[in-house]
Amino acid sequence: MAADAYLSLVLPILNGADRLAAGLPCVAAWMQRQRERVELILVDDGSAPATRDLLQSFAGDTPNVTVLVNGRNHGKGHAVARGMLAAAGSFRVFMDSDLAYPIEEAAGVVRHLEAGADVAVACRVLPESRYLIAPSFFRYLYTRHVMSRTFNWIVRHTLVPGILDTQAGLKGFTARAATTLFPRLTIETFGFDVELLYVALRHGLRVAQVPVRFRYDNEPSSMRFARDGATMLGDLLRIRWNGWRGRYR
Numbered sequence: 001m002a003a004d005a006y007l008s009l010v011l012p013i014l015n016g017a018d019r020l021a022a023g024l025p026c027v028a029a030w031m032q033r034q035r036e037r038v039e040l041i042l043v044d045d046g047s048a049p050a051t052r053d054l055l056q057s058f059a060g061d062t063p064n065v066t067v068l069v070n071g072r073n074h075g076k077g078h079a080v081a082r083g084m085l086a087a088a089g090s091f092r093v094f095m096d097s098d099l100a101y102p103i104e105e106a107a108g109v110v111r112h113l114e115a116g117a118d119v120a121v122a123c124r125v126l127p128e129s130r131y132l133i134a135p136s137f138f139r140y141l142y143t144r145h146v147m148s149r150t151f152n153w154i155v156r157h158t159l160v161p162g163i164l165d166t167q168a169g170l171k172g173f174t175a176r177a178a179t180t181l182f183p184r185l186t187i188e189t190f191g192f193d194v195e196l197l198y199v200a201l202r203h204g205l206r207v208a209q210v211p212v213r214f215r216y217d218n219e220p221s222s223m224r225f226a227r228d229g230a231t232m233l234g235d236l237l238r239i240r241w242n243g244w245r246g247r248y249r
Contacts, residue, residue, distance in 0.1 A: 005064070006036030007110060008089030011097040012043050012079035017051040020058075023099045028062050030103045039064045042097075043083040046073030077192025081182040084173070092178045096169035105212050109172035117208035118177040119200050121163070122170035125149075128211035151232065159239060160197045164209060167193050177205055184248050191235025198239050199248045 009027070013020065031038040042055050044067060052069070059065040068082055080094045091113045093106050101122060112120035123129065148167065155166050167190070173181065180203060187195045200207055242248060 004037060005039040005087075005089040006091065007034070007038045007106075008041060008084075008087035008092040009038060009106065010041045010043065010080060010083035010087060010092065010094040012045055012076050012083065012094065013047060013051065013055065013097045014045045014073060014076075014079075015047045015051050016097060017048075017054045019098055020051065020054055023097070024058050024062075026099070027103050028058075028065075030106075031064065037064070039066065039087070039089060041065075041083040041087055042067045043079040044069045045075070045079040046070050075188035075192075076190055077185060077195075078188035080192065081185055081188075084178045084182045087175075087178070090175050091172060092175060093170070093172040100215050101168075101170040101212055102215070105170060106172070108210050108212065109170060112208040112210055113172050113174055115208075116206065118174050118205035119181075119197070120172040120208045120210050121165070121197070122168035122212040122214075123165040123209040124168055124212065124214055125164050126209065126211040130213045132213065132215045154233075155194055155236065158236060159194060160201060163197050163207065166197055168212070168214075170212060171196070180205070186242060186247065187235050187238065189231065189235070191232045191239070194232075194236065195239050195242075198243065202243065202248050 009031075027040060031040060040062075042059065042065065044052055044055055047055075055067045059067045066086070068086060070079065070082070083094065084092050091110050093109050095101055095103075095106060105122065109120045109122065124131075152164065152166060156163060160166060171193070177200065181196055181199050184199050185192055185195055197207065
């Protein structure tokens with residue numbers, strides 16, 4: 001890792017070797033175009049050998065790339081937290097490894113941090129945000145939108161007022177904010193996004209919401225929606241209970 005990195009990019013990874021083989025060179029090319037030094041931290045959260053070998057080969061051929069390996073799958077929240085706490089950048093951004101948010105969108109997040117935000121989160125429902133989606137995914141987009149808006153309504157009225165999109169897989173932090181927030185997390189799965197923002201607000205950090213471009217090209221099943229939704233509602237109760245107990249002080 002680069003000790004004097006300006007920006008640290010963290011990608012939590014679970015399998016997807018074919019997709020990564022196409023996407024990681026784009027990330028490397030973007031890093032080389034930046035005026036400031038950028039490091040890339042790839043957190044392998046228990047991937048199959050094909051993905052693990054790809055990441056090691058990529059890191060061996062690309063400057064400023066580090067691979068952290070979890071011996072087993074812990075969950076996205078654990079992987080992101082590990083990468084963030086290993087990072088050396090003044091600003092630290094995590095994004096989904098499928099690059100549904102083009103790598104260039106990281107620059108918009110960083111600009112908000114440079115302007116004074118402690119935390120900057122992608123917000124897919126801002127009027128300036130744009131989707132790229134094939135016609136075959138329109139039904140999926142509607143279903144996901146309804147479920148996402150319902151979940152976010154619950155979250156905004158119970159835990160994080162004012163945050164319009166808690167689950168976007170692109171978020172940035174100053175180094176100080178990252179070291180404040182990530183050691184306090186208790187949720188290792190997808191509910192960690194809400195916990196992050198809840199703790200940020202409890203600590204009085206300034207949260208900026210950033211318009212983004214977003215691409216839909218992978219459709220989860222409705223059963224996955226239902227299962228994840230039930231798990232995340234349980235996570236909300238856990239966050240509220242932790243808050244009452246003073247866990248996040």
